Amino acid sequence: MGKNSKKYVYLFGKSVCDGNAGMKNLLGGKGANLAEMAKLGLPVPPGFTITTECCADYFASGMRFPSGLAGQLRLALDNVERQTGLGFGDRDRPLLLSCRSGARSSMPGMMETVLNIGLTTATIPGMIKMTGNNERFVYDAYRRLIMMYSDVVMEKAAGIVPADGEGIRRKLDLRLEALKRRRHAGTDAELKAGDLKALCEEFKSIVAAELGRPFPDDAREQLEGGVDAVFKSWNGPKAVSYRRIENIPDDWGTAVNVQTMVFGNTGNDSATGVAFTRDPATGDNRFYGEWLANAQGEDVVAGVRTPNPLNSGCRNPHAPDLPTLEAEMPEIYRELVAIRNKLERHYRDMLDIEFTIQHKKLYMLQCRVGKRGGAAALKMAVDMMEEKLINAKTAVLRVSPAQLDELLHPILDPAAEKSAAASGRFFADGLPAGPGGAVGEIVFSSSAAKAAAAAGRPCILVREETNPEDVEGMRAASGILTARGGMTSHAALVCRGWGKCCVAGAGELAIDETAQTVSNAAGKTFKAGDFLSLNGSSGRVYCGALATVSRGDNRDFKTFMKTADKFRKLAVRANADTPEDAKLAIKLGASGIGLFRTEHMFYGNNSEKPLFALRKMILSRTDAERRTAIDELFPYVKAAIKNTLKVMKGLPVTIRFLDPPLHEFVPHDAGQQKELADAIGIGIEEVRRRAELLKECNPMMGHRGVRLGITFPAITAMQTKAVLESAAELAADGIKCRPELMIPVTCDPKELVDQKKIIAETADEVRRKSGLKKLEFKVGTMIEVPRAALLAGEMAVEAEFFSFGTNDLTQLTFGFSRDDAGSFLNRYLASGILAEDPFRTVDTGGVGLLIRHAVKAGRKTRPKLKTGICGEQGGEAETIKFCHELGLDYVSCSPFRVPPARLAAAQAAIKKKK
């Protein structure tokens, strides 16, 4: 196809309409929807859209208009002129145009707009005549054109950088302000026609002087400048950085919408407004919007005047007297309601619309699918499904897993947050490490947190970073704030697991535990007892106590989840380590426990005694010492497992054997060391020496997981006994159990052979003692070491199931220590070396390759091999999609992430079918 044959311009209007809503890529969102509305017969001011392809060609040819464009523009203008009966540049009935950007996906405020194009010294008189001699209105429009045009086209698009750092816009604004002062005018509206006319002349001479060329007095020149400026604004600094953040490709380009101007500010029979077809905050099925009489659209957006409610239903109770459109212009309001109904039926979604009323005539200027919060998204999806507006599949796709996640946690009141930010009460920025919001007094230690909580005072635990000894305090606190550590630091892992609000790695904070103070980079300092508010979903921290809002689950939630579950193929299990977590998991719809971490019983409440026994075991040097400690530990381990199995009533429970490096549990304070020394019967120096021996250079790759089980077989035997005795006793009570013993950190099938021997011997013993003939359980392994994934075919000879431990697998595959990656990972993400944080979303290209290989090789050996994923990423939507595509049997995530995971799994199934 030759260059000239490309169609660059698409018309929209009553008579001709080249585009439709499906052509967003070519026409941008705004252009496609304008065409669609016009097609529906709605009152759209006629105009045309210059394609995104034209924008791309424009940049490809060194920022010149492609050769076919000029001719197509001319024809399009002709068409608009015919439809409106006006003429562009015509002295008697001049046509005025707007020129707006419109990319594929909305980039609000990031690109440029020019309005009132077509006003020149030649057309102004005709315009005045046409508006019934409203000279003031026309010169006000002319002033606006000069201000916008000189700024957008003549300065920015021309690449002029003002020598004094002040742009032309600012200079003209100062003149306008000066004029208002001279006239004692509070608003622009108080200025007279003559003042404005003189101001326009002054503006034009300033523009010519500052920018070195006169303000163009030719309609076509103005239009071409406008189009060129909109194209150029695609590569403006704001737009470019927005695209970086939103991952929008640079080569998409923007479309340009050129449209007949309509004016909502031509008198009290004119107005402008924005509306949502349903309430975007609650999702309620009621028409919701705001309007202003005798105003331009920008006046509503800018907030200069307080807008009025569209109807009595969306009145603000604090301002019950504001006039509604419904009451003021009942006929037009009815027309608008009809349009609203038509659009919703047509688009089958909640829409965000913009309209203008010019001399009692309604015009539609924009419509697009409206943004909404989680609660609203859920309500609308369920309502529209029940209204039969959409089918179940569409309803399920209408709520994102992140929105669902939002719903399950209380949050800081967005309004309170906004006003805190505006009034300088922002304190620090960190990583969004645990969901929701939290407000409380500052405490600096685990014990202070416990004390505050016991006294019924909500508190925020502020720590350099947390460690297992802090866990009780973390449980007690309302939220956690750390100065160090990333998205997978101890604090983040624990808090996400609990669904507790956490802001981690707020690097600018300086914490002085001795002085009991925390300061930010600006030197603002708080002491223990002062209040902070955390937004764990954004990572922002505010001074003082902000209000919070809470959204529970409800009927809609249940309906929605039930609908989603119909499509889901992947089972969703929970990571749960206590009977309480297990109950919560079941409540949130988990179909089993995918990860019960034996060691977590040493972190939680009532962990003192088992932790003490564990420490004794760890510090044992002789078999006799170790045996004693293990015997002491056994009842605690068994109780935790038995109670959890009991709650799960026959649902599968995967119990991971002791995993972490032992030194994590060694006490550091002298009191506890002394107590241990006495209990073992050794000196405190010996305790310290033994603790020293346990220290490792790289504990993540040290003596942990199955390596403990192999060097200390009694630990494996004890855990097996705890699980199987529990199962046997529950079976005797008629309660079914499906325990799955999971061996962590394996790298070789022979490790499994070794451990299975111990398990089999223990199982025989339990069977013998219990008198049970059958004692069903499975033995499988975590696949979290690259070698285990590589040897998956051989691992599956021994393992009945694989559970991919994506945290460690990611660490080892990348060679990234998640505790240390903070020092470089941000830089990797910022510079685009990595597109995603691999600890958040599974790295499908690298780690995913290993998983894919392991699943394939494992199933080749054992066709019925059960496969799942556990670890942080198990609850993340993209990862779940990947797991669905791989055909895994389940994902497992923390209980609070179960509903979003169920949704993500349903969406993956629906999208794959499509």
Add this chain to the structure above:
Amino acid sequence: MGKNSKKYVYLFGKSVCDGNAGMKNLLGGKGANLAEMAKLGLPVPPGFTITTECCADYFASGMRFPSGLAGQLRLALDNVERQTGLGFGDRDRPLLLSCRSGARSSMPGMMETVLNIGLTTATIPGMIKMTGNNERFVYDAYRRLIMMYSDVVMEKAAGIVPADGEGIRRKLDLRLEALKRRRHAGTDAELKAGDLKALCEEFKSIVAAELGRPFPDDAREQLEGGVDAVFKSWNGPKAVSYRRIENIPDDWGTAVNVQTMVFGNTGNDSATGVAFTRDPATGDNRFYGEWLANAQGEDVVAGVRTPNPLNSGCRNPHAPDLPTLEAEMPEIYRELVAIRNKLERHYRDMLDIEFTIQHKKLYMLQCRVGKRGGAAALKMAVDMMEEKLINAKTAVLRVSPAQLDELLHPILDPAAEKSAAASGRFFADGLPAGPGGAVGEIVFSSSAAKAAAAAGRPCILVREETNPEDVEGMRAASGILTARGGMTSHAALVCRGWGKCCVAGAGELAIDETAQTVSNAAGKTFKAGDFLSLNGSSGRVYCGALATVSRGDNRDFKTFMKTADKFRKLAVRANADTPEDAKLAIKLGASGIGLFRTEHMFYGNNSEKPLFALRKMILSRTDAERRTAIDELFPYVKAAIKNTLKVMKGLPVTIRFLDPPLHEFVPHDAGQQKELADAIGIGIEEVRRRAELLKECNPMMGHRGVRLGITFPAITAMQTKAVLESAAELAADGIKCRPELMIPVTCDPKELVDQKKIIAETADEVRRKSGLKKLEFKVGTMIEVPRAALLAGEMAVEAEFFSFGTNDLTQLTFGFSRDDAGSFLNRYLASGILAEDPFRTVDTGGVGLLIRHAVKAGRKTRPKLKTGICGEQGGEAETIKFCHELGLDYVSCSPFRVPPARLAAAQAAIKKKK
């Protein structure tokens, strides 16, 4: 084939000979060689071999003789009887037999033997008559039979465990000793026939009483018992544990050799001896051996009597008067020399032979390829090649890389070591972490080591574990001994790199630096200044100063290496970090440098100033601070690189950019911290704070390698500039350079894109400044992170070469921290979970899979991709074989390992062709 049709028994002897030397798997080594000697017409006492297959069937059928065996045994016995003219169990001319084990590969002393089978009350009179009425000889033989048989067959093979813990052998021995005391006899030989006869009767009644059944008085019963006992001894505890250590499969089984007895103890015209066809210690082409008149073979081996030299050439100068066989029995000696020549010509190798002379008649009892040390192996290989006894290929295969390695280091005198061990001067056992031997006085600090070395006193640096701050002391010391750390600890890595003697991880040692003492588990304590001797090849440490011996290279070495190089396909480069190392590398035959570690200039001699500048750079927090430090560092880095490139004269030099975690270089002592604080212009507290910030939980997976280059691009630019300016300046001086810039620790191709941009910019700058048109260099990457291997196809888009860093790749693929693996790796190896230490030999099954994939995918993208391996395993023979099979271009190892690596590469090429 039915069971009965299996051939279980193979005859050997003058008339019939079913086997040959090629049948070791079936007949065992001894049986196959007996057959071969018989075939060659040598005087082998006739007999037969029961196959290893029969042994396997014996165990498969619950330790019963397979059904065909009895008949075949009968026929074989008939044949032996025919050849010897004797009869088994015959009253007049009784045939006596020996019954010996013989596995595929020698398991010396691990299995059982029974001699003199066939002596019964019925045959003794005939035997006495046959030996010229030598009643004493016959009863002595009978006594030996009873002692051996009751022990081996009646007790051990029957599974009898003596209640009092004392075996039958010991009980009989005590009776023999008591008799000797009664007769005032110093040796057995002084006992009279009557005494021995009575002793035999006493023995028989003790046997019957203790073992519950009478000593068998039937020849055939004795034989069957003997065969059964030899089979059973395959699964005796000694044999089983030997097989574990030597990796011999359990299902091989042993053959049994049944052979006509000949006696070297029938008078002074009888004798016995062992000999080597060449000197096994030196490799000299001279017949070497020992003999004893009137003795049995076991007397030579047991060392009860001092053996005599075979000929004047192998006399011990300290005992010049001992009688030689050459002089005492010249005719037989000549016969033996003829046999020696025949065997060497036939086997084309040095053989270890055993012979017996009975009444002036020579019998050959055994021949096998003789064991030899490295020096001897080399000499024999070269000599035999020059004698045209073997071809070049065979010569190259005759020396193992380990033997060659041995040759390149001085060692403790083996004799001195033996006597030190015997006299209780053994001190401790550790890991053989650096080759050769070292003797010196104990020092406990780097500074003491330097002081001792400066004073010309060799010293052993004894440390808990070493770190980079010890490196100067390590250089200065003769040997290093550490209490902690494994084969890849800092000490081991540095020492192997330098070829310096090191014993690492001697865990039993308690080092008290304050008291300046080191104690072993037995409480033996040495202080600074006391002497220790280390064997870095075995890991043994001795008290006091032992003698050392040194073997340099020589003409044979050069001839041998030249021969090996003819077959080699794989290039061998060296890991070298200084011009001195580079010179050594060239001397030892390296064809380039495969790994120049920039950071090693901060470890070595004269490292103070660059290390100081590096520390400044590391502790910089602002760009300005960092820039200053980098500028200061630059001249040192450039000098080190330039001087190395100069030495290498156009050979490729791979320069790896700064790799290790920065905190490794942070000083810990207050003095150095103060100096740094002053230099940077900050307080010492600030230095400590910054050092604290650099600490990582898992430094191995932290902020290192390319991650430094990405976060601090100036570091990459500085190194690039150092390399390319050096190359440009050398080129201007007419010296060719082939620098290869290697980016370490990569995990994504975009990292290379980022770094190559900096490199290209720097290269342009250097080109511009130097005025050179061409400035050739390559840019490649280490593949040491699993993800880099997985994405190799994409990595190769950017990288011109891959160098597999097997140390880190192994760590990450297994999830084993080499610094910490000591706590479990030994257990993994001991229990057979891992067959090999993966840090020593590349793990072909797991890590190898990644390497194989990476080579294939990389070459698909870039067919000329250069591939190599660096890291410890690069010098290891099995790894080299793997690299050859993969078709890599080169391996790189420390300079001292270059010759063994060249040899291993040649052997891999030869073996693959075969």
